[in-house]
Amino acid sequence: MIQISKTIKQERLRRGMTQEAIAEFLNTTKTTISKWENATLYPDITMLPKLAKVFNISVDKLLNYNINMTDEEIKKISISLSKMINRTSYDEYLSTVRDYYISHCNEFKFLNSLLGILSNNILYCEDKTQIKDTTILAHEIVKTTEDNSESIYLKRHAQGYQTLMYMFEGDYSSVIENTPDFDLKIGENATLTLAYLQKENVSKAKNVIQTDMYQSLMIYMHDFALMITFGLYSVSLESLESKLYHLNKAFNVDYLYPHLSINCYYQFALYYAKKSDIKAIEYLEKYCQCFDYLVTDFVYQKDEFFDAIEEWLDTLPLGERLPANYENTLNTICSRILENEYFNTLDNFETIKNNLLRIYNKKDEG
Structure with a gap:
Protein backbone atom coordinates (compact mmCIF):
# COMPACT_ATOMS: atom_id res chain seq x y z
CA MET A 1 0.00 0.00 0.00
CA ILE A 2 1.18 3.52 -0.76
CA GLN A 3 1.73 5.41 2.51
CA ILE A 4 2.82 8.75 1.07
CA SER A 5 0.91 10.77 3.67
CA LYS A 6 2.91 9.18 6.49
CA THR A 7 6.17 9.64 4.60
CA ILE A 8 5.55 13.34 3.89
CA LYS A 9 4.88 14.06 7.56
CA GLN A 10 7.81 11.97 8.80
CA GLU A 11 10.29 13.56 6.38
CA ARG A 12 9.03 17.08 7.05
CA LEU A 13 9.35 16.67 10.81
CA ARG A 14 12.71 14.95 10.50
CA ARG A 15 14.04 18.03 8.72
CA GLY A 16 12.34 20.46 11.09
CA MET A 17 10.27 22.03 8.28
CA THR A 18 6.87 23.62 8.68
CA GLN A 19 3.89 22.96 6.43
CA GLU A 20 4.12 26.58 5.30
CA ALA A 21 7.73 26.12 4.19
CA ILE A 22 6.85 23.02 2.14
CA ALA A 23 3.86 24.82 0.63
CA GLU A 24 5.98 27.81 -0.39
CA PHE A 25 8.58 25.64 -2.10
CA LEU A 26 5.90 23.74 -4.06
CA ASN A 27 3.85 26.86 -4.80
CA THR A 28 0.78 25.51 -3.05
CA THR A 29 -1.02 26.13 0.27
CA LYS A 30 -0.55 24.99 3.86
CA THR A 31 -4.05 23.50 3.72
CA THR A 32 -3.04 21.29 0.81
CA ILE A 33 0.03 20.03 2.68
CA SER A 34 -2.13 19.34 5.72
CA LYS A 35 -4.55 17.29 3.61
CA TRP A 36 -1.64 15.33 2.14
CA GLU A 37 -0.42 14.46 5.62
CA ASN A 38 -3.91 13.50 6.81
CA ALA A 39 -4.48 11.32 3.71
CA THR A 40 -7.63 13.23 2.76
CA LEU A 41 -5.90 14.32 -0.44
CA TYR A 42 -2.95 12.92 -2.40
CA PRO A 43 -0.31 14.90 -4.31
CA ASP A 44 -0.65 15.14 -8.07
CA ILE A 45 1.82 12.88 -9.87
CA THR A 46 3.70 15.95 -11.15
CA MET A 47 4.41 16.93 -7.52
CA LEU A 48 6.22 13.70 -6.64
CA PRO A 49 9.66 14.61 -8.10
CA LYS A 50 9.49 18.02 -6.45
CA LEU A 51 8.57 16.52 -3.07
CA ALA A 52 11.34 13.95 -3.38
CA LYS A 53 13.82 16.77 -4.12
CA VAL A 54 12.69 18.75 -1.04
CA PHE A 55 13.34 15.75 1.19
CA ASN A 56 16.41 14.59 -0.75
CA ILE A 57 15.01 11.09 -1.20
CA SER A 58 13.94 8.99 -4.19
CA VAL A 59 10.37 8.91 -5.49
CA ASP A 60 10.27 5.21 -4.60
CA LYS A 61 11.10 5.96 -0.98
CA LEU A 62 8.60 8.81 -0.99
CA LEU A 63 5.87 6.42 -2.12
CA ASN A 64 7.01 3.80 0.40
CA TYR A 65 5.18 1.14 -1.59
CA ASN A 66 4.26 -2.09 0.20
CA ILE A 67 2.68 -5.08 -1.50
CA ASN A 68 0.37 -5.98 1.37
CA MET A 69 -1.73 -3.87 3.68
CA THR A 70 -1.17 -4.54 7.35
CA THR A 179 -25.67 -23.05 -0.59
CA PRO A 180 -25.80 -26.73 0.41
CA ASP A 181 -28.68 -27.70 2.70
CA PHE A 182 -26.25 -29.61 4.90
CA ASP A 183 -22.56 -28.83 5.01
CA LEU A 184 -20.34 -31.68 6.18
CA LYS A 185 -18.27 -30.55 9.14
CA ILE A 186 -15.14 -32.66 9.51
CA GLY A 187 -13.61 -30.94 12.51
CA GLU A 188 -10.69 -29.12 10.87
CA ASN A 189 -10.19 -27.00 13.97
CA ALA A 190 -9.99 -30.01 16.26
CA THR A 191 -7.44 -31.54 13.88
CA LEU A 192 -5.46 -28.31 13.82
CA THR A 193 -5.55 -28.18 17.61
CA LEU A 194 -4.12 -31.70 17.81
CA ALA A 195 -1.43 -30.77 15.30
CA TYR A 196 -0.36 -27.80 17.43
CA LEU A 197 -0.27 -30.03 20.50
CA GLN A 198 1.98 -32.48 18.68
CA LYS A 199 4.28 -29.53 17.98
CA GLU A 200 4.06 -28.66 21.71
CA ASN A 201 2.50 -25.30 20.89
CA VAL A 202 -0.10 -25.27 23.66
CA SER A 203 -0.79 -21.55 23.28
CA LYS A 204 -1.87 -21.90 19.63
CA ALA A 205 -3.84 -25.06 20.39
CA LYS A 206 -5.76 -23.21 23.10
CA ASN A 207 -6.40 -20.28 20.81
CA VAL A 208 -7.70 -22.44 17.95
CA ILE A 209 -10.03 -24.64 20.02
CA GLN A 210 -11.46 -21.72 22.03
CA THR A 211 -12.07 -19.68 18.90
CA ASP A 212 -13.83 -22.60 17.23
CA MET A 213 -16.05 -23.13 20.28
CA TYR A 214 -16.74 -19.41 20.59
CA GLN A 215 -17.83 -19.07 16.96
CA SER A 216 -19.83 -22.32 17.03
CA LEU A 217 -21.69 -21.16 20.13
CA MET A 218 -22.35 -17.79 18.50
CA ILE A 219 -23.80 -19.48 15.39
CA TYR A 220 -25.91 -21.71 17.63
CA MET A 221 -27.35 -18.64 19.37
CA HIS A 222 -28.10 -17.04 16.01
CA ASP A 223 -29.88 -20.20 14.83
CA PHE A 224 -31.72 -20.53 18.15
CA ALA A 225 -33.08 -16.99 17.78
CA LEU A 226 -34.19 -17.75 14.20
CA MET A 227 -35.93 -20.91 15.39
CA ILE A 228 -37.92 -18.98 17.98
CA THR A 229 -38.69 -16.01 15.72
CA PHE A 230 -40.07 -18.07 12.85
CA GLY A 231 -41.57 -20.96 14.80
CA LEU A 232 -39.11 -23.55 13.48
CA TYR A 233 -39.46 -25.83 16.49
CA SER A 234 -41.48 -28.90 17.44
CA VAL A 235 -41.26 -28.70 21.23
CA SER A 236 -43.07 -26.23 23.47
CA LEU A 237 -41.83 -22.68 23.88
CA GLU A 238 -41.47 -23.42 27.57
CA SER A 239 -38.95 -26.13 26.64
CA LEU A 240 -36.98 -23.58 24.62
CA GLU A 241 -37.01 -21.23 27.61
CA SER A 242 -35.47 -23.99 29.70
CA LYS A 243 -32.78 -24.67 27.10
CA LEU A 244 -31.75 -21.01 26.99
CA TYR A 245 -31.75 -20.85 30.79
CA HIS A 246 -29.36 -23.80 31.08
CA LEU A 247 -27.24 -22.54 28.18
CA ASN A 248 -26.77 -19.35 30.15
CA LYS A 249 -25.84 -21.32 33.23
CA ALA A 250 -23.22 -23.21 31.25
CA PHE A 251 -21.78 -20.51 28.99
CA ASN A 252 -23.11 -17.10 30.11
CA VAL A 253 -24.43 -16.41 26.58
CA ASP A 254 -26.33 -13.26 27.60
CA TYR A 255 -23.02 -11.62 28.40
CA LEU A 256 -21.05 -13.12 25.51
CA TYR A 257 -23.65 -12.58 22.79
CA PRO A 258 -26.16 -9.98 24.04
CA HIS A 259 -26.95 -8.99 20.43
CA LEU A 260 -28.30 -12.53 19.91
CA SER A 261 -29.83 -13.32 23.31
CA ILE A 262 -31.81 -10.10 23.16
CA ASN A 263 -33.74 -11.39 20.15
CA CYS A 264 -34.74 -14.51 22.08
CA TYR A 265 -35.99 -12.48 25.01
CA TYR A 266 -37.96 -10.25 22.67
CA GLN A 267 -39.80 -13.27 21.27
CA PHE A 268 -40.41 -14.74 24.74
CA ALA A 269 -41.78 -11.38 25.93
CA LEU A 270 -44.10 -11.19 22.90
CA TYR A 271 -45.37 -14.70 23.61
CA TYR A 272 -46.17 -13.92 27.25
CA ALA A 273 -47.56 -10.43 26.60
CA LYS A 274 -50.91 -12.09 25.80
CA LYS A 275 -50.70 -14.65 28.61
CA SER A 276 -48.88 -13.34 31.65
CA ASP A 277 -47.82 -9.79 32.45
CA ILE A 278 -45.40 -11.04 35.09
CA LYS A 279 -43.57 -13.39 32.69
CA ALA A 280 -43.54 -10.78 29.92
CA ILE A 281 -42.00 -8.20 32.24
CA GLU A 282 -39.47 -10.81 33.44
CA TYR A 283 -38.22 -11.30 29.90
CA LEU A 284 -38.24 -7.58 29.17
CA GLU A 285 -35.97 -7.16 32.19
CA LYS A 286 -33.59 -9.71 30.68
CA TYR A 287 -33.89 -7.78 27.41
CA CYS A 288 -32.82 -4.62 29.25
CA GLN A 289 -29.81 -6.39 30.76
CA CYS A 290 -28.62 -7.47 27.31
CA PHE A 291 -29.23 -3.96 26.05
CA ASP A 292 -27.08 -2.60 28.86
CA TYR A 293 -24.23 -4.92 27.85
CA LEU A 294 -24.42 -3.64 24.28
CA VAL A 295 -24.56 0.04 25.14
CA THR A 296 -21.63 -0.29 27.53
CA ASP A 297 -19.39 -2.45 25.32
CA PHE A 298 -20.35 -2.90 21.66
CA VAL A 299 -17.81 -5.66 21.23
CA TYR A 300 -17.30 -9.41 21.10
CA GLN A 301 -17.25 -10.16 24.81
CA LYS A 302 -14.75 -12.47 26.50
CA ASP A 303 -14.89 -14.17 29.90
CA GLU A 304 -12.86 -16.55 32.05
CA PHE A 305 -13.78 -19.53 29.84
CA PHE A 306 -13.01 -17.82 26.54
CA ASP A 307 -9.78 -16.13 27.55
CA ALA A 308 -7.63 -17.02 24.53
CA ILE A 309 -9.50 -15.60 21.53
CA GLU A 310 -7.53 -12.37 21.15
CA GLU A 311 -5.54 -13.68 18.20
CA TRP A 312 -8.75 -14.40 16.31
CA LEU A 313 -10.21 -11.00 17.20
CA ASP A 314 -7.09 -9.33 15.85
CA THR A 315 -7.77 -10.90 12.43
CA LEU A 316 -11.24 -9.34 12.16
CA PRO A 317 -11.59 -6.15 10.07
CA LEU A 318 -13.15 -4.27 12.98
CA GLY A 319 -11.20 -6.04 15.71
CA GLU A 320 -13.34 -6.84 18.76
CA ARG A 321 -15.96 -4.29 17.69
CA LEU A 322 -19.27 -5.86 16.61
CA PRO A 323 -19.83 -5.73 12.82
CA ALA A 324 -22.93 -3.54 13.00
CA ASN A 325 -23.69 0.15 13.23
CA TYR A 326 -23.75 1.20 16.88
CA GLU A 327 -26.29 4.01 16.65
CA ASN A 328 -28.71 2.20 14.36
CA THR A 329 -28.58 -1.01 16.39
CA LEU A 330 -29.32 0.77 19.67
CA ASN A 331 -32.14 2.80 18.13
CA THR A 332 -33.78 -0.34 16.76
CA ILE A 333 -33.44 -2.27 20.03
CA CYS A 334 -34.98 0.56 22.02
CA SER A 335 -37.80 1.55 19.65
CA ARG A 336 -39.12 -1.96 19.02
CA ILE A 337 -40.01 -2.23 22.71
CA LEU A 338 -41.23 1.31 23.29
CA GLU A 339 -43.42 1.29 20.17
CA ASN A 340 -44.90 -2.17 20.65
CA GLU A 341 -48.60 -1.98 21.47
CA TYR A 342 -48.60 -5.35 23.27
CA PHE A 343 -45.97 -4.20 25.75
CA ASN A 344 -47.43 -0.76 26.43
CA THR A 345 -50.45 -2.27 28.17
CA LEU A 346 -48.47 -4.49 30.55
CA ASP A 347 -48.50 -3.84 34.26
CA ASN A 348 -45.22 -2.23 35.33
CA PHE A 349 -44.25 -1.47 31.74
CA GLU A 350 -43.44 2.09 32.82
CA THR A 351 -40.52 0.67 34.82
CA ILE A 352 -39.23 -1.14 31.73
CA LYS A 353 -39.62 2.00 29.64
CA ASN A 354 -37.68 4.14 32.10
CA ASN A 355 -34.96 1.52 32.35
CA LEU A 356 -34.61 1.27 28.57
CA LEU A 357 -34.33 5.03 28.19
CA ARG A 358 -31.82 5.24 31.04
CA ILE A 359 -29.65 2.61 29.37
CA TYR A 360 -30.04 4.19 25.95
CA ASN A 361 -28.92 7.58 27.23
CA LYS A 362 -25.70 6.03 28.59
CA LYS A 363 -24.36 5.97 25.02
CA ASP A 364 -23.98 9.76 25.17
CA GLU A 365 -22.13 9.67 28.50
CA GLY A 366 -19.08 7.93 27.04
Whole structure:
Protein backbone atom coordinates (compact mmCIF):
# COMPACT_ATOMS: atom_id res chain seq x y z
CA MET A 1 0.00 0.00 0.00
CA ILE A 2 1.18 3.52 -0.76
CA GLN A 3 1.73 5.41 2.51
CA ILE A 4 2.82 8.75 1.07
CA SER A 5 0.91 10.77 3.67
CA LYS A 6 2.91 9.18 6.49
CA THR A 7 6.17 9.64 4.60
CA ILE A 8 5.55 13.34 3.89
CA LYS A 9 4.88 14.06 7.56
CA GLN A 10 7.81 11.97 8.80
CA GLU A 11 10.29 13.56 6.38
CA ARG A 12 9.03 17.08 7.05
CA LEU A 13 9.35 16.67 10.81
CA ARG A 14 12.71 14.95 10.50
CA ARG A 15 14.04 18.03 8.72
CA GLY A 16 12.34 20.46 11.09
CA MET A 17 10.27 22.03 8.28
CA THR A 18 6.87 23.62 8.68
CA GLN A 19 3.89 22.96 6.43
CA GLU A 20 4.12 26.58 5.30
CA ALA A 21 7.73 26.12 4.19
CA ILE A 22 6.85 23.02 2.14
CA ALA A 23 3.86 24.82 0.63
CA GLU A 24 5.98 27.81 -0.39
CA PHE A 25 8.58 25.64 -2.10
CA LEU A 26 5.90 23.74 -4.06
CA ASN A 27 3.85 26.86 -4.80
CA THR A 28 0.78 25.51 -3.05
CA THR A 29 -1.02 26.13 0.27
CA LYS A 30 -0.55 24.99 3.86
CA THR A 31 -4.05 23.50 3.72
CA THR A 32 -3.04 21.29 0.81
CA ILE A 33 0.03 20.03 2.68
CA SER A 34 -2.13 19.34 5.72
CA LYS A 35 -4.55 17.29 3.61
CA TRP A 36 -1.64 15.33 2.14
CA GLU A 37 -0.42 14.46 5.62
CA ASN A 38 -3.91 13.50 6.81
CA ALA A 39 -4.48 11.32 3.71
CA THR A 40 -7.63 13.23 2.76
CA LEU A 41 -5.90 14.32 -0.44
CA TYR A 42 -2.95 12.92 -2.40
CA PRO A 43 -0.31 14.90 -4.31
CA ASP A 44 -0.65 15.14 -8.07
CA ILE A 45 1.82 12.88 -9.87
CA THR A 46 3.70 15.95 -11.15
CA MET A 47 4.41 16.93 -7.52
CA LEU A 48 6.22 13.70 -6.64
CA PRO A 49 9.66 14.61 -8.10
CA LYS A 50 9.49 18.02 -6.45
CA LEU A 51 8.57 16.52 -3.07
CA ALA A 52 11.34 13.95 -3.38
CA LYS A 53 13.82 16.77 -4.12
CA VAL A 54 12.69 18.75 -1.04
CA PHE A 55 13.34 15.75 1.19
CA ASN A 56 16.41 14.59 -0.75
CA ILE A 57 15.01 11.09 -1.20
CA SER A 58 13.94 8.99 -4.19
CA VAL A 59 10.37 8.91 -5.49
CA ASP A 60 10.27 5.21 -4.60
CA LYS A 61 11.10 5.96 -0.98
CA LEU A 62 8.60 8.81 -0.99
CA LEU A 63 5.87 6.42 -2.12
CA ASN A 64 7.01 3.80 0.40
CA TYR A 65 5.18 1.14 -1.59
CA ASN A 66 4.26 -2.09 0.20
CA ILE A 67 2.68 -5.08 -1.50
CA ASN A 68 0.37 -5.98 1.37
CA MET A 69 -1.73 -3.87 3.68
CA THR A 70 -1.17 -4.54 7.35
CA ASP A 71 -4.01 -5.80 9.56
CA GLU A 72 -3.87 -2.48 11.39
CA GLU A 73 -4.36 -0.54 8.15
CA ILE A 74 -7.29 -2.74 7.17
CA LYS A 75 -8.86 -2.32 10.59
CA LYS A 76 -8.43 1.47 10.55
CA ILE A 77 -10.07 1.86 7.14
CA SER A 78 -12.86 -0.59 8.01
CA ILE A 79 -13.77 1.28 11.18
CA SER A 80 -13.66 4.58 9.31
CA LEU A 81 -16.05 3.29 6.65
CA SER A 82 -18.33 1.80 9.28
CA LYS A 83 -18.63 5.16 11.02
CA MET A 84 -18.88 7.14 7.79
CA ILE A 85 -22.44 5.96 7.17
CA ASN A 86 -23.66 8.21 10.01
CA ARG A 87 -21.86 11.30 8.74
CA THR A 88 -22.59 11.40 5.03
CA SER A 89 -25.00 10.28 2.34
CA TYR A 90 -25.21 6.63 1.36
CA ASP A 91 -24.15 7.43 -2.20
CA GLU A 92 -20.99 9.18 -0.99
CA TYR A 93 -20.20 6.30 1.35
CA LEU A 94 -20.67 3.77 -1.49
CA SER A 95 -18.48 5.86 -3.79
CA THR A 96 -15.73 5.82 -1.16
CA VAL A 97 -15.96 2.03 -0.84
CA ARG A 98 -15.74 1.74 -4.64
CA ASP A 99 -12.65 3.97 -4.69
CA TYR A 100 -10.97 1.77 -2.08
CA TYR A 101 -11.85 -1.31 -4.14
CA ILE A 102 -10.35 0.16 -7.31
CA SER A 103 -7.16 1.33 -5.60
CA HIS A 104 -6.64 -1.93 -3.66
CA CYS A 105 -8.07 -4.53 -6.02
CA ASN A 106 -5.17 -6.92 -5.36
CA GLU A 107 -5.46 -6.76 -1.56
CA PHE A 108 -7.84 -9.69 -1.13
CA LYS A 109 -7.97 -9.67 2.66
CA PHE A 110 -8.93 -6.01 2.48
CA LEU A 111 -11.54 -6.80 -0.19
CA ASN A 112 -13.13 -9.29 2.21
CA SER A 113 -13.27 -6.50 4.75
CA LEU A 114 -15.04 -4.24 2.22
CA LEU A 115 -17.58 -6.99 1.57
CA GLY A 116 -18.27 -7.17 5.30
CA ILE A 117 -18.77 -3.41 5.48
CA LEU A 118 -21.15 -3.45 2.51
CA SER A 119 -23.16 -6.30 4.07
CA ASN A 120 -23.42 -4.53 7.42
CA ASN A 121 -24.48 -1.16 6.01
CA ILE A 122 -26.79 -2.18 3.17
CA LEU A 123 -29.72 -1.71 5.56
CA TYR A 124 -29.11 2.03 5.22
CA CYS A 125 -30.13 1.98 1.56
CA GLU A 126 -33.01 4.38 0.95
CA ASP A 127 -34.32 2.81 -2.24
CA LYS A 128 -33.98 -0.13 -4.63
CA THR A 129 -31.46 1.74 -6.76
CA GLN A 130 -29.01 2.00 -3.85
CA ILE A 131 -29.52 -1.67 -3.02
CA LYS A 132 -28.80 -2.57 -6.63
CA ASP A 133 -25.68 -0.39 -6.76
CA THR A 134 -24.43 -1.96 -3.53
CA THR A 135 -24.97 -5.55 -4.64
CA ILE A 136 -23.41 -4.88 -8.07
CA LEU A 137 -20.26 -3.55 -6.38
CA ALA A 138 -20.22 -6.49 -3.97
CA HIS A 139 -20.52 -9.01 -6.80
CA GLU A 140 -17.62 -7.28 -8.60
CA ILE A 141 -15.46 -7.58 -5.48
CA VAL A 142 -16.41 -11.24 -5.07
CA LYS A 143 -15.52 -11.99 -8.71
CA THR A 144 -12.18 -10.21 -8.38
CA THR A 145 -11.40 -12.32 -5.31
CA GLU A 146 -12.52 -15.57 -6.92
CA ASP A 147 -10.57 -14.92 -10.12
CA ASN A 148 -7.32 -13.72 -8.59
CA SER A 149 -6.86 -14.76 -4.97
CA GLU A 150 -4.86 -17.90 -4.24
CA SER A 151 -6.44 -18.27 -0.80
CA ILE A 152 -9.27 -20.81 -0.60
CA TYR A 153 -10.16 -19.29 2.78
CA LEU A 154 -10.65 -15.79 1.34
CA LYS A 155 -12.58 -17.13 -1.65
CA ARG A 156 -14.94 -19.03 0.65
CA HIS A 157 -15.55 -15.94 2.75
CA ALA A 158 -16.21 -13.84 -0.36
CA GLN A 159 -18.74 -16.41 -1.56
CA GLY A 160 -20.45 -16.24 1.82
CA TYR A 161 -20.87 -12.49 1.43
CA GLN A 162 -22.19 -13.05 -2.08
CA THR A 163 -24.91 -15.27 -0.62
CA LEU A 164 -25.89 -12.45 1.73
CA MET A 165 -26.14 -10.10 -1.24
CA TYR A 166 -28.49 -12.54 -2.98
CA MET A 167 -30.71 -12.33 0.11
CA PHE A 168 -30.75 -8.53 0.03
CA GLU A 169 -31.61 -8.66 -3.67
CA GLY A 170 -34.45 -11.04 -2.95
CA ASP A 171 -32.80 -13.63 -5.21
CA TYR A 172 -33.68 -16.59 -3.02
CA SER A 173 -33.19 -19.09 -5.84
CA SER A 174 -29.51 -18.14 -6.07
CA VAL A 175 -29.16 -18.54 -2.30
CA ILE A 176 -30.57 -22.05 -2.54
CA GLU A 177 -28.55 -22.97 -5.62
CA ASN A 178 -25.24 -21.78 -4.15
CA THR A 179 -25.67 -23.05 -0.59
CA PRO A 180 -25.80 -26.73 0.41
CA ASP A 181 -28.68 -27.70 2.70
CA PHE A 182 -26.25 -29.61 4.90
CA ASP A 183 -22.56 -28.83 5.01
CA LEU A 184 -20.34 -31.68 6.18
CA LYS A 185 -18.27 -30.55 9.14
CA ILE A 186 -15.14 -32.66 9.51
CA GLY A 187 -13.61 -30.94 12.51
CA GLU A 188 -10.69 -29.12 10.87
CA ASN A 189 -10.19 -27.00 13.97
CA ALA A 190 -9.99 -30.01 16.26
CA THR A 191 -7.44 -31.54 13.88
CA LEU A 192 -5.46 -28.31 13.82
CA THR A 193 -5.55 -28.18 17.61
CA LEU A 194 -4.12 -31.70 17.81
CA ALA A 195 -1.43 -30.77 15.30
CA TYR A 196 -0.36 -27.80 17.43
CA LEU A 197 -0.27 -30.03 20.50
CA GLN A 198 1.98 -32.48 18.68
CA LYS A 199 4.28 -29.53 17.98
CA GLU A 200 4.06 -28.66 21.71
CA ASN A 201 2.50 -25.30 20.89
CA VAL A 202 -0.10 -25.27 23.66
CA SER A 203 -0.79 -21.55 23.28
CA LYS A 204 -1.87 -21.90 19.63
CA ALA A 205 -3.84 -25.06 20.39
CA LYS A 206 -5.76 -23.21 23.10
CA ASN A 207 -6.40 -20.28 20.81
CA VAL A 208 -7.70 -22.44 17.95
CA ILE A 209 -10.03 -24.64 20.02
CA GLN A 210 -11.46 -21.72 22.03
CA THR A 211 -12.07 -19.68 18.90
CA ASP A 212 -13.83 -22.60 17.23
CA MET A 213 -16.05 -23.13 20.28
CA TYR A 214 -16.74 -19.41 20.59
CA GLN A 215 -17.83 -19.07 16.96
CA SER A 216 -19.83 -22.32 17.03
CA LEU A 217 -21.69 -21.16 20.13
CA MET A 218 -22.35 -17.79 18.50
CA ILE A 219 -23.80 -19.48 15.39
CA TYR A 220 -25.91 -21.71 17.63
CA MET A 221 -27.35 -18.64 19.37
CA HIS A 222 -28.10 -17.04 16.01
CA ASP A 223 -29.88 -20.20 14.83
CA PHE A 224 -31.72 -20.53 18.15
CA ALA A 225 -33.08 -16.99 17.78
CA LEU A 226 -34.19 -17.75 14.20
CA MET A 227 -35.93 -20.91 15.39
CA ILE A 228 -37.92 -18.98 17.98
CA THR A 229 -38.69 -16.01 15.72
CA PHE A 230 -40.07 -18.07 12.85
CA GLY A 231 -41.57 -20.96 14.80
CA LEU A 232 -39.11 -23.55 13.48
CA TYR A 233 -39.46 -25.83 16.49
CA SER A 234 -41.48 -28.90 17.44
CA VAL A 235 -41.26 -28.70 21.23
CA SER A 236 -43.07 -26.23 23.47
CA LEU A 237 -41.83 -22.68 23.88
CA GLU A 238 -41.47 -23.42 27.57
CA SER A 239 -38.95 -26.13 26.64
CA LEU A 240 -36.98 -23.58 24.62
CA GLU A 241 -37.01 -21.23 27.61
CA SER A 242 -35.47 -23.99 29.70
CA LYS A 243 -32.78 -24.67 27.10
CA LEU A 244 -31.75 -21.01 26.99
CA TYR A 245 -31.75 -20.85 30.79
CA HIS A 246 -29.36 -23.80 31.08
CA LEU A 247 -27.24 -22.54 28.18
CA ASN A 248 -26.77 -19.35 30.15
CA LYS A 249 -25.84 -21.32 33.23
CA ALA A 250 -23.22 -23.21 31.25
CA PHE A 251 -21.78 -20.51 28.99
CA ASN A 252 -23.11 -17.10 30.11
CA VAL A 253 -24.43 -16.41 26.58
CA ASP A 254 -26.33 -13.26 27.60
CA TYR A 255 -23.02 -11.62 28.40
CA LEU A 256 -21.05 -13.12 25.51
CA TYR A 257 -23.65 -12.58 22.79
CA PRO A 258 -26.16 -9.98 24.04
CA HIS A 259 -26.95 -8.99 20.43
CA LEU A 260 -28.30 -12.53 19.91
CA SER A 261 -29.83 -13.32 23.31
CA ILE A 262 -31.81 -10.10 23.16
CA ASN A 263 -33.74 -11.39 20.15
CA CYS A 264 -34.74 -14.51 22.08
CA TYR A 265 -35.99 -12.48 25.01
CA TYR A 266 -37.96 -10.25 22.67
CA GLN A 267 -39.80 -13.27 21.27
CA PHE A 268 -40.41 -14.74 24.74
CA ALA A 269 -41.78 -11.38 25.93
CA LEU A 270 -44.10 -11.19 22.90
CA TYR A 271 -45.37 -14.70 23.61
CA TYR A 272 -46.17 -13.92 27.25
CA ALA A 273 -47.56 -10.43 26.60
CA LYS A 274 -50.91 -12.09 25.80
CA LYS A 275 -50.70 -14.65 28.61
CA SER A 276 -48.88 -13.34 31.65
CA ASP A 277 -47.82 -9.79 32.45
CA ILE A 278 -45.40 -11.04 35.09
CA LYS A 279 -43.57 -13.39 32.69
CA ALA A 280 -43.54 -10.78 29.92
CA ILE A 281 -42.00 -8.20 32.24
CA GLU A 282 -39.47 -10.81 33.44
CA TYR A 283 -38.22 -11.30 29.90
CA LEU A 284 -38.24 -7.58 29.17
CA GLU A 285 -35.97 -7.16 32.19
CA LYS A 286 -33.59 -9.71 30.68
CA TYR A 287 -33.89 -7.78 27.41
CA CYS A 288 -32.82 -4.62 29.25
CA GLN A 289 -29.81 -6.39 30.76
CA CYS A 290 -28.62 -7.47 27.31
CA PHE A 291 -29.23 -3.96 26.05
CA ASP A 292 -27.08 -2.60 28.86
CA TYR A 293 -24.23 -4.92 27.85
CA LEU A 294 -24.42 -3.64 24.28
CA VAL A 295 -24.56 0.04 25.14
CA THR A 296 -21.63 -0.29 27.53
CA ASP A 297 -19.39 -2.45 25.32
CA PHE A 298 -20.35 -2.90 21.66
CA VAL A 299 -17.81 -5.66 21.23
CA TYR A 300 -17.30 -9.41 21.10
CA GLN A 301 -17.25 -10.16 24.81
CA LYS A 302 -14.75 -12.47 26.50
CA ASP A 303 -14.89 -14.17 29.90
CA GLU A 304 -12.86 -16.55 32.05
CA PHE A 305 -13.78 -19.53 29.84
CA PHE A 306 -13.01 -17.82 26.54
CA ASP A 307 -9.78 -16.13 27.55
CA ALA A 308 -7.63 -17.02 24.53
CA ILE A 309 -9.50 -15.60 21.53
CA GLU A 310 -7.53 -12.37 21.15
CA GLU A 311 -5.54 -13.68 18.20
CA TRP A 312 -8.75 -14.40 16.31
CA LEU A 313 -10.21 -11.00 17.20
CA ASP A 314 -7.09 -9.33 15.85
CA THR A 315 -7.77 -10.90 12.43
CA LEU A 316 -11.24 -9.34 12.16
CA PRO A 317 -11.59 -6.15 10.07
CA LEU A 318 -13.15 -4.27 12.98
CA GLY A 319 -11.20 -6.04 15.71
CA GLU A 320 -13.34 -6.84 18.76
CA ARG A 321 -15.96 -4.29 17.69
CA LEU A 322 -19.27 -5.86 16.61
CA PRO A 323 -19.83 -5.73 12.82
CA ALA A 324 -22.93 -3.54 13.00
CA ASN A 325 -23.69 0.15 13.23
CA TYR A 326 -23.75 1.20 16.88
CA GLU A 327 -26.29 4.01 16.65
CA ASN A 328 -28.71 2.20 14.36
CA THR A 329 -28.58 -1.01 16.39
CA LEU A 330 -29.32 0.77 19.67
CA ASN A 331 -32.14 2.80 18.13
CA THR A 332 -33.78 -0.34 16.76
CA ILE A 333 -33.44 -2.27 20.03
CA CYS A 334 -34.98 0.56 22.02
CA SER A 335 -37.80 1.55 19.65
CA ARG A 336 -39.12 -1.96 19.02
CA ILE A 337 -40.01 -2.23 22.71
CA LEU A 338 -41.23 1.31 23.29
CA GLU A 339 -43.42 1.29 20.17
CA ASN A 340 -44.90 -2.17 20.65
CA GLU A 341 -48.60 -1.98 21.47
CA TYR A 342 -48.60 -5.35 23.27
CA PHE A 343 -45.97 -4.20 25.75
CA ASN A 344 -47.43 -0.76 26.43
CA THR A 345 -50.45 -2.27 28.17
CA LEU A 346 -48.47 -4.49 30.55
CA ASP A 347 -48.50 -3.84 34.26
CA ASN A 348 -45.22 -2.23 35.33
CA PHE A 349 -44.25 -1.47 31.74
CA GLU A 350 -43.44 2.09 32.82
CA THR A 351 -40.52 0.67 34.82
CA ILE A 352 -39.23 -1.14 31.73
CA LYS A 353 -39.62 2.00 29.64
CA ASN A 354 -37.68 4.14 32.10
CA ASN A 355 -34.96 1.52 32.35
CA LEU A 356 -34.61 1.27 28.57
CA LEU A 357 -34.33 5.03 28.19
CA ARG A 358 -31.82 5.24 31.04
CA ILE A 359 -29.65 2.61 29.37
CA TYR A 360 -30.04 4.19 25.95
CA ASN A 361 -28.92 7.58 27.23
CA LYS A 362 -25.70 6.03 28.59
CA LYS A 363 -24.36 5.97 25.02
CA ASP A 364 -23.98 9.76 25.17
CA GLU A 365 -22.13 9.67 28.50
CA GLY A 366 -19.08 7.93 27.04
